[in-house]
Amino acid sequence: MKRLLKVLLPILLLAIGFGVFQMLKATKPEKQSPTVQERVWRVEVEPVELVRASPELELYGQVETPDLLRATASAAAWVTEVQVQDGDLVEKGQVLLRLDERDFLPRIAQVEAEIADLQAQIESEQNRFETDKLALEQERRLLELARQGVARQQRLKTQKVGAEQALDEAEQAEAQQQLAVSQREMNIADHPSRLRALQARLASAEARLLELELEYERATVRAPYDGIISRVAVTEGDQVSKGEALARLYAIDSLEIRARVPAPYQDELIAALRQGEPLTASTTIGGERLALTLDRLAGEADPSGVDALFQVQGDPAVLRLGQLLTVQLERPAREAVVAVPFRAVYGGGRLYVVEDGRMRGIDVESLGTREGDGDEERLLVQSDALAPGDALVTTHMPNAIEGLRVEIINDEALEGTAGGASEAVSDRTLGPAADAVPADAASSGLSAAGGRTR
Known part of the structure; x- marks a missing residue:
């Protein structure tokens, strides 16, 4: 009996446990499956x-001018006066600087003296020519008298009343007079050549005088137009040589802006310019907007693009040569x-x-x-x-x-x-x-x- 109990008890426990498990499984609460809700972004x-x-195209440009004046020394001289500084606004005719007049006046006086000497030589040549013409008439008369003397001596010799020596002397006098006449005729014939040579030397001297007077006039450097001084290269007391730069000046109204246009936009700008369509642009300086107009495209291009040149429609006095600017170009609508x-x-x-x-x-x-x-x-x-x-x-x-x-x-x-x-x-x-x-x-x-x- 005990032996049977030992066998049945474990089986009974297992059956009870399995039954409890099935009961719990059957009575467990049902879990609802989660629902996925799609998120909404605001x-x-x-x-x-x-x-x-x-459309606007942003370009990077630089201020430049085709009218940049480089004032240079007209001759080797000393600088005696400088009246402007870099950045000064100047008016047309205003004195910028002066060179020492003592480096010019002595050379002018020397050429004037040379001209006076040549004028005197020309007058002397004219007098000599008139004298030679009068003398030639007298020389020819003397030659005729000498020829008559030779003929007379020949007749006397033929009549055997004249001496041989007298005939020789008469012929010698005729030859000398003939030589004098030839010399006088040659002097008269050479007169035009001598006169032209003197006149050429006079013209050269007068041209040299004009050159020196022009150099002297330019010793005082003046502004040819209203503009801005961009550089002063000398100071008082400097010695300069001919052609050496003294100062630079540019006209305010000549300022323009050069900017590189990328190659993809080149064709549409060329077409707009050909059709006469105005293309406007602008740039900002000191918080103020400056109006521009596309004037033309440069004559040369490269694979990266072509340069566009803009005219200033506003006040150009706010610009400075070499200034870098950002340009907003309005492309065709x-x-x-x-x-x-x-x-x-x-x-x-x-x-x-x-x-x-x-x-x-x-x-x-x-x-x-x-x-x-x-x-x-x-x-x-x-x-x-x-x-x-x-x-x-x-x-x-x-x-x-x-x-x-x-x-x-x-x-x-x-x-x-x-x-x-x-x-x-x-x-x-x-x-x-x-x-x-x-x-x-x-x-x-x-x-x-x-x-x-x-």
Whole structure:
């Protein structure tokens, strides 16, 4: 009996335990399965507005001028007076500096004396010519008398009453007189050559005098126009050589701005200039905006672009030669463009709009920047997929994705806009809203349709 009890007792305990387990399992409370609720991100939007606008192109330019005057020394001299400094505003005719007149006057006096000597030589040559003409007549008469004397002696010799010596003497006198006449004729014939030589020397001396007088006149350096002194290279007491730079001056009205235009924009600017379309620009100096106008493009270009030259429409006195400036150029106007804040742009060419409570990505073409209301710089974009009144997402989400469910928090921005904006607001799903957009929005367990563009 005891032996049977030892065998049945363990089996009985196991049966009781299994029965208790089955009872507990059958009577345990049912656990409800958790429901996954999709999260909604709060965003701000603004309505899409298609406008006609001119994209702005930011350029970096430098102030220059084609009328830079470099005043140089007219001759080797000493500087006796300097009346201007670098940066001075000067008026036309104002004295800038002077060179010592004692370096000019002695040379002028020397050339004047040379001219007086040549003029006297010319007068002497004229007198000599008149004298030679009168003397030639007398010489020819004497030659005729000498010839008559020879003929007389020949007759006497033929009659054998004349001496041979007398005939020789008569012939010798005739030959000498013939030589005198030839010499006088040669002097008269050479008169034009001698006179031209003296006149040429006189003309050379007079030209030299004009040159020296011009050098003396330029010893006092004056401003040829209203301008600004950009450099003074000498001081009183300096010795300068001919052609050495003394000062630099440029006209205020001649200032222009040269800026490099990138190659992709070169063709549209050339086309606008050919059509006579005015292209305006501006730059900011000391908080004040200065108006500019695109005047022309440079004659040479390289693979990086071409230089554009801008005329100043405002007061050019605020500019200085060599000054570096940022120029905002208004490119030719484009139709049906949208000005969007930079925070709404992803990857430089993608926007998001809200449709049926979800974000839909749109690829756009970036045209350039434009200053909007409140001096806010905006990006001008263009796309056929953008329609007026679309709810453009302006809250920047670090990991924005296609199909992300959102809630618009500034409904008033869409009031009065067309169709799709109201529909985008109506299909919202209640749930915990995020006051801030976390960086891990894409990892919240949502299934997204389409790819993700940053």
